[in-house]
Amino acid sequence: MVNKRVARAxxxxxxxLRREIVAEGxxxxxxxxxxxxxxxxxLQGYLFSQPVGAAGLERMLREGKRLAVTGRQATLAP
Incomplete structure (x- = not known):
């Protein structure tokens, strides 16, 4: 797959270049x-969360939300 080859490159x-690698999307x-x-x-993208504003992010952090990956699904869990 071309996208995988591009990502690898x-x-x-x-x-x-000793750069930090952030994959988006x-x-x-x-x-x-x-x-x-x-x-x-x-890594960032919709798998982890839809875009949230500052208040939403603050609430998620306060609630101790963590990404739970089970099978082929990922959800935010306390």
């Missing part, structure tokens, strides 16, 4: 696993 280049467990296996340092 970008991650390889970033690692050689992660929507599936498969994408998350692939990107983690490549060595991405941070």
């Amino acid at each position: 970008v991650v390889t280049m970033a690692k050689q 992660v929507e599936t467990i498969e994408q998350m696993s692939f990107l983690r296996d490549l060595g991405c340092d941070q």
Whole structure:
């Protein structure tokens, strides 16, 4: 798959430059696993949460929300 080849190339280049790697737009467990296996340092996208404002983020942090991954689904859980 072309996208996987591009991702591998970008991650390889970033690692050689000793840069932190943030993958954006992660929507599936498969994408998350692939990107983690490549060595991405941070992941973000709809798999983890829809965009939230400052108040929503503060509430999530106060409630101790954590990402729970089960099977092929990810949900925010206390």
